Amino acid sequence: MNPNLTDHVRTVAEALEGDETLEDLGVLEHRYEITDDGTVQEVRAVLTVGGPHIEVECLSGVVAGRWSGESHRRGVESEAVERYGRRQADRMESRID
Numbered sequence: 001m002n003p004n005l006t007d008h009v010r011t012v013a014e015a016l017e018g019d020e021t022l023e024d025l026g027v028l029e030h031r032y033e034i035t036d037d038g039t040v041q042e043v044r045a046v047l048t049v050g051g052p053h054i055e056v057e058c059l060s061g062v063v064a065g066r067w068s069g070e071s072h073r074r075g076v077e078s079e080a081v082e083r084y085g086r087r088q089a090d091r092m093e094s095r096i097d
Contacts, residue, residue: 005072008052009065013076016063022047022056022084030088031055038096040089058085 015025022045031044043058052067058081064073 005052005065005067005070008048008054008067009063009072009074012047012054012056012065013063013074016056016076016078016081021080022058030092032089032092034092034096038093040092043085043088043092045084045088056081058082059089 012025016022025047027045027047028049029046031046032040033042033044034040040059042060044055045058046053046055048054052065054063054065056063056076061076061078061081062073063076065071
């Protein structure tokens with residue numbers, strides 16, 4: 001396991017469990033998992049790309065990272081992350097209707 005990847009994922013998770021928000025960390029893009037009926041199952045907030053690639057799975061409460069073929073995931077306990085994900089999901093679902 002790449003220790004830098006583990007450190008990056010841990011740092012993001014700890015920041016989100018502290019006082020920082022996804023807006024503070026600078027979301028580059030959103031990725032959505034959507035069912036055939038238009039329900040958003042997951043919102044991924046992409047924070048970094050390249051090395052490493054870090055995403056926050058907002059509705060699942062997970063920080064996920066990939067780098068050089070390796071991956072690392074860590075749960076994050078944050079109501080703010082869940083609210084952010086739900087807000088983004090609601091916006092996307094309103095566009096689908």
